[in-house]
Amino acid sequence: MGAKLSHGTGNQIGGGPVSDINVTPLVDVMLVLLIVFMVAAPLMAQGVKVDLPTSNAKPLKEEKPPIAVSLDAEGKLFVDKTPVSHETLVAALAKEAAGDKERRINIRGDKGLAYGKVIETMGEINDAGFSKIALVSEPVPK
Template sequence: MAVKLSNNVAGQLGGPVSDINVTPLVDVMLVLLIVFMVAAPLMASGVKVDLPASNAKPLKEEKLPIAVSLDGEGKIYVDKNEVSKASLVAVLKQASEGDLERRINIRGDKALAYGKVIETMGEINDAGYSKIALVSEPSKQ
């Protein structure tokens, strides 16, 4: 008489067990989930930075960078000439002679809202310029 054994019965009788125990895998995944849930907000917060003053050393460039300045009222200047927001990209292309690798320094007034500086930086970046820097004054310490 042949007895047909299932996998569980075979395991109890000393035969091979084909069931996989997933409990340790689930435990490890839950621990990793908790670690990432705790660490994610810490990575997004960043570090407080005082942009208007720093101890950064000036960059050495072969070509002089183009200066884009924003005064306290939000007016935009390329070098020392006032330009409208609509003509900023055209003036930059003319000043850089079409060189999209030319460095552009953005000088934002301390009293100006940070969003205006970032908005101008985004417009310059959308025009194809990738070397954009924020300029700050050296700290007085």
């Protein structure tokens, strides 16, 4: 009595077909799809239209009142209620803050103003050394 030995993967009995599924190509395809979606997801989020002027954010509490920088619909700048130009903005902020670079600055941009103008003003204020900058919005009407 001799035993019949099979050579191969061990799943074959007598040389029949292999019934195991090869999952390596499936894993390869799934990894490629994962990478594609990881790259594409941030690009899809940029197209969302958002109305920023209203917010449910709670107001910040500070011991010193913040300095208000306002931009009206035409893009004119004001520090508190004093009109300033882009060239004199940093000097007016330094005078108002009295050398305190940790003082909070609230930027109040008109709803109809181009978003780039607000960002440009934030950049000028940040370049002057002020790091606590906040955007002000109106609360959502109930």
